[in-house]
Amino acid sequence: MNTDGNNTHRIKPPQLSHDAAVELIGVNKWFGEFHVLRDINLKVMGCERIVICGPSGSGKSTMIRCINRLEEHQQGRIIVDGIELTSDLKKIDEVRRDVGMVFQHFNLFPHLTVLDNCTLAPIWVRKMPKQEAEDIALHYLNRVKIPEQANKYPGQLSGGQQQRVAIARALCMNPKIMLFDEPTSALDPEMVKEVLDTIVALAQDGMTMLVVTHEMGFAREVASRVVFMDMGQIVEVNVPHEFFAQPQHERTKLFLGQILR
Amino acid sequence: MTTMEGDRGITDIKFVRATAIEARPAPVPMSGARGWMRANLLSTPFNIVLTILIVLLLAWVADELAKFLIFNAVWSGTDRNACLESIQHREIGACWPFVWERWSYFVYGSYPIPQRWRVDLFFVMLAVGVVWLLWLEAPRRDLGLIYSFIVLPVASYILLHGFELIGMPMVDTVLWGGVLVTVVVASVGIVLSLPLGILLALGRRSRMPTVKLFSVMFIEFVRGVPLITVLFMASVMLPLFVPEALEPDKLLRALIGIALFASAYMAEVVRAGLQAIPKGQFEGAMAVGLGYWQMMRLIILPQALKITIPNIVNTYIGLFKDTTLVFIVGIFDFLRTVEVARIDPKWATPVTSTTGYVVAAVFYLVFCYGMSRYARAMEARLAKGDSR
Numbered sequence: 001m002n003t004d005g006n007n008t009h010r011i012k013p014p015q016l017s018h019d020a021a022v023e024l025i026g027v028n029k030w031f032g033e034f035h036v037l038r039d040i041n042l043k044v045m046g047c048e049r050i051v052i053c054g055p056s057g058s059g060k061s062t063m064i065r066c067i068n069r070l071e072e073h074q075q076g077r078i079i080v081d082g083i084e085l086t087s088d089l090k091k092i093d094e095v096r097r098d099v100g101m102v103f104q105h106f107n108l109f110p111h112l113t114v115l116d117n118c119t120l121a122p123i124w125v126r127k128m129p130k131q132e133a134e135d136i137a138l139h140y141l142n143r144v145k146i147p148e149q150a151n152k153y154p155g156q157l158s159g160g161q162q163q164r165v166a167i168a169r170a171l172c173m174n175p176k177i178m179l180f181d182e183p184t185s186a187l188d189p190e191m192v193k194e195v196l197d198t199i200v201a202l203a204q205d206g207m208t209m210l211v212v213t214h215e216m217g218f219a220r221e222v223a224s225r226v227v228f229m230d231m232g233q234i235v236e237v238n239v240p241h242e243f244f245a246q247p248q249h250e251r252t253k254l255f256l257g258q259i260l261r
Numbered sequence: 262m263t264t265m266e267g268d269r270g271i272t273d274i275k276f277v278r279a280t281a282i283e284a285r286p287a288p289v290p291m292s293g294a295r296g297w298m299r300a301n302l303l304s305t306p307f308n309i310v311l312t313i314l315i316v317l318l319l320a321w322v323a324d325e326l327a328k329f330l331i332f333n334a335v336w337s338g339t340d341r342n343a344c345l346e347s348i349q350h351r352e353i354g355a356c357w358p359f360v361w362e363r364w365s366y367f368v369y370g371s372y373p374i375p376q377r378w379r380v381d382l383f384f385v386m387l388a389v390g391v392v393w394l395l396w397l398e399a400p401r402r403d404l405g406l407i408y409s410f411i412v413l414p415v416a417s418y419i420l421l422h423g424f425e426l427i428g429m430p431m432v433d434t435v436l437w438g439g440v441l442v443t444v445v446v447a448s449v450g451i452v453l454s455l456p457l458g459i460l461l462a463l464g465r466r467s468r469m470p471t472v473k474l475f476s477v478m479f480i481e482f483v484r485g486v487p488l489i490t491v492l493f494m495a496s497v498m499l500p501l502f503v504p505e506a507l508e509p510d511k512l513l514r515a516l517i518g519i520a521l522f523a524s525a526y527m528a529e530v531v532r533a534g535l536q537a538i539p540k541g542q543f544e545g546a547m548a549v550g551l552g553y554w555q556m557m558r559l560i561i562l563p564q565a566l567k568i569t570i571p572n573i574v575n576t577y578i579g580l581f582k583d584t585t586l587v588f589i590v591g592i593f594d595f596l597r598t599v600e601v602a603r604i605d606p607k608w609a610t611p612v613t614s615t616t617g618y619v620v621a622a623v624f625y626l627v628f629c630y631g632m633s634r635y636a637r638a639m640e641a642r643l644a645k646g647d648s649r
Contacts, residue, residue, distance in 0.1 A: 070544050097550040107545030111563050120559060121549035173549060 014098075014176050016046040018082040021177050021208045022067055027076035029062065036062050037073065038232040049203050050210045051219040051240075054229035055255060060212045063229070064179045067210065068099045081176055097125060100170030104182040106162045108154040114141065114165050115150040118172045126173065133172070140168040144198050160191030164198055171202075178202065180211040216260060220244060228252050329354040330619070344610040355616045356608070363602040367620070370438015370593045376430065379420045380441050386413055386420075387448065395635060397642070410452070421445070434512035438593035440624075442512070446519055446584040446594065447628075451577055453520040458527025463557065465532055476528070483525035488586050491518045496590040515587045523580045530572040534565035567643055574636035578629045596621050 022044040029037040036059045044050050052060045065071040066078055069085050069092045078085045080095045109117050118137035122128040128136075141147045144164035146157075154162055163183060170178060180199065184192040196218050203209060203222040213219065219226050219240055226243040228236040228251075236243070236252045244260075247253045289299065302312045333354030335344045344356035360367075369377050390413045393405035421441075423431035437445075464476030483491065495518035496511060503509075509517075538561055546556040566573070588597035602608070603617040 068548060070547060093550060093552060096548060099548075101548040103541060103545065103548075105541050107541035107548075109542065109545065109560055111567070121551060124555050124559065125550040125552075169549065 014174055016081050016176050016208065019045060020079070021046050021048070021081055022210070023077075023079040024063070024066075025077045025079075027063075027066065027073045027078060029059075029066065029071065029073045029075075036232050037066070040076070040234055042227065042234060042237070044208065044210065046208055047206045048208060048224045049222050050225055050227055051223040052210060052212045052227045052229060053214060053216070053219065053255075054235075058229040059232040060227075060229050061181050064181055064210050064212055067177075067179060068096050068101055070101075097173060098176045099179060100173055100175035100177070101179045101181065102163070102166050102170055102183050104185050106154070106159075106166045106186075108162055108166055108169070110154055113151050113153055114146075114157070117154065117165060118169045121169070121173050137168070137172050140171045141165070143171070143201075144168045145194075158191060159187045160194045163187060163191075163195045167195075167198055167202070176208065178207055178209040180209065180213065182212050182214070184213065184215060214259065216244070216256075228255065230255070328352075329615075341606075341608050341610045341613070344608070344612055353610070353612050355619060356610060356612045357616070359602075359608045359613055359616060360620055363598075363605075363608075366439065366602060367595060367598050368440045370441060370598055371436040372432060372438065372441065373436065376423075376432055379429070379432075383417050383420050383441075384444070386416060387444065417445075434510050437512065439598045440595050442587070442592060443584050443595040445512075446516060446587060447581045449516050450519045450523045450580045450584070454523035454527045454576070454580065455573065457520065457524035458531050459562065461524060461528035462531035462535060465528065466535060480525045480528050483522055484529070488519070488522050488583055489589055491522050492586060492590050494518070511590065512592055515590055515592055519580070519584065519587070522583075523576065526576050526579070527573070530569055530576055531565065533572070534569035535561065537568055538565050570636055570640055570643075574632055578632055581628055581632070582625060595624060 020043050022042070024040050024042045027037055027040040028035070038059075040059075040063060042050075042063075052064065054060050062071055066073045066085075067080060072087075073085075081098060083091055083095050085091060085095060108114075109120070112120065115134065115137055118141065119130065119133040122133040122136065123130060126133075138147055138150060141150055144167055146161055146164055146168075149157055149161060149165070154165065157165065167183075183199065184195050187195060192215070196215060199209075199211065200218070200222055211218075211223075223240045225237055226240050227234055228243070228247075228249075230251050236247065236249050238248070243252075244256065247256055289296070303309050331354070333352045335350075335353065335356050335358060338344060338356075338358040339362075343358055344353060346353055365377075369380055372380055390405070390409040393399050393402065394409050399405060419427075419429070421432065421437070422434070423429045425431065461476045461480055464472045465480065467473045467476070492515055495514040499509075499514060542560055542564065543556065546560040551559065584594055585596040587594050588600070593601070599617040599621045603614045
């Protein structure tokens with residue numbers, strides 16, 4: 001097991017087999033009568049960090065939840081690393097194996113220890129030997145700076161620690177793409193930084209990621225592109241400094257005006 | 262602030278007490294036996310009245326019970342004459358010789374006497390299995406699982422039913438009875454109803470319309486009819502549809518009826534547990550790539566079953582007592598053997614029935630209370646296991 005220097009702990013995301021990590025083409029989705037996603041087109045290249053922002057109810061969470069099929073889209077195509085998501089369960093499993101997700105409310109498994117939370121999927125989904133899975137789990141727990149909590153239960157940790165465990169849990173599956181669904185929205189303010197730092201480190205290692213967040217400082221720092229959504233539509237996509245300096249659309253200006261003050 | 266006040270305090274002092282204040286009496290002790298009684302039994306006038314009334318009631322019950330079960334009881338005799346009122350014996354309590362004499366009937370029913378060692382062996386094997394499974398620190402619990410769910414059922418079937426090839430004569434289930442039947446029916450029901458109930462509960466929440474429809478229909482139908490109806494259906498209706506040669510054994514039919522009946526109730530209990538699991542747990546499990554059965558087995562069911570333990574055991578206790586209804590299709594379970602024995606002319610006295618029912622009550626109480634205590638201990642253990 002490696003516990004020495006940080007350099008050996010760089011996360012090397014596996015290579016994507018296609019140029020485009022995620023491609024959404026003309027995606028539409030309805031919740032009953034409510035049109036949540038309207039004609040979404042977005043192409044995310046490998047190693048890109050996409051930050052998605054927008055007012056609540058604008059469909060940003062729904063959009064990234066469609067990428068690993070926690071939500072089903074009803075029109076259009078979603079292609080994740082060359083695999084098109086259809087109702088084919090095999091394809092869905094394949095995509096989920098390569099796409100890690102971190103939730104607003106962590107969704108750790110409360111009846112398992114931190115270590116078991118991390119080793120469960122590698123053992124059962126990747127059929128990895130237990131010892132190897134534990135080595136990898138400790139490696140990532142080290143990486144998110146909580147190796148000493150490995151044998152505790154999630155309920156014994158603080159919110160920030162739980163979210164870092166959730167990140168480690170996702171990384172243990174060695175994902176090609178990471179999805180973050182408002183990872184800091186349920187945290188106390190003083191814990192936001194430790195989680196954001198972890199995500200920033202991950203971004204610096206070249207992980208392809210889509211992050212739904214209201215942390216504009218974070219967007220400025222790590223985003224390759226910022227996507228602004230409203231009313232189920234992508235209103236504007238731009239590189240961060242232009243997005244914040246010269247927003248193109250009135251709606252974007254209004255939104256930024258409200259949250260940046 | 263405080264220093265200013267302090268300064269003023271010193272200058273303003275007009276008098277200093279020269280003697281110590283008299284010591285106040287020690288506070289009423291709130292710990293120890295007396296303290297406990299004061300806090301819990303005698304805290305208010307209403308509480309005092311309740312305590313007195315309940316103590317009186319308990320004393321009266323205990324006195325009556327002791328008189329009936331011990332002091333006025335008849336301890337020896339060969340037939341009803343021992344338990345009849347006489348000049349020496351004005352008040353007659355329990356008629357124990359009746360129980361001694363009929364005990365083997367209560368346990369084995371009409372199982373042939375030379376073959377009864379097979380039943381004893383079955384009881385021993387069952388006890389080993391139960392202890393192996395329920396004692397959480399037992400060695401090799403994995404072997405215990407294999408023993409209890411594979412070896413034990415096969416061995417029990419061969420032992421109890423017979424196997425001509427190895428020289429064990431067949432014993433028709435018509436002859437089975439007493440504790441044997443109650444234990445067989447209850448354990449088959451308990452063992453089958455949980456997995457069947459889990460499958461039905463998952464089916465009811467399934468997205469596959471046919472699976473869902475079947476589960477809902479089954480659960481609602483079974484819950485919509487009394488157990489007696491199910492048993493009647495199994496023993497009277499089934500033979501009408503199945504050719505005589507294929508007709509299953511009467512006890513087997515009742516067993517299946519009870520297991521299916523209990524599984525419908527179990528399904529609703531498990532479903533309640535499944536509904537209590539937050540949606541995030543399902544999403545977390547799916548997002549790490551677990552398939553449906555892995556998600557259920559590793560994430561959802563462990564949590565759902567844990568919170569439903571009290572209700573599962575409640576269903577088990579109900580099932581255990583429901584086994585008494587098999588008498589309606591002519592099967593001699595424990596209660597039925599007591600029922601038959603108590604009207605036997607050889608022992609018919611005014612106290613025979615009461616004695617028999619006391620024995621039955623103690624038997625059912627021991628089993629049900631045992632299950633209930635075990636479940637409490639298990640809950641406490643699990644609650645401690647992940648202090649959340």
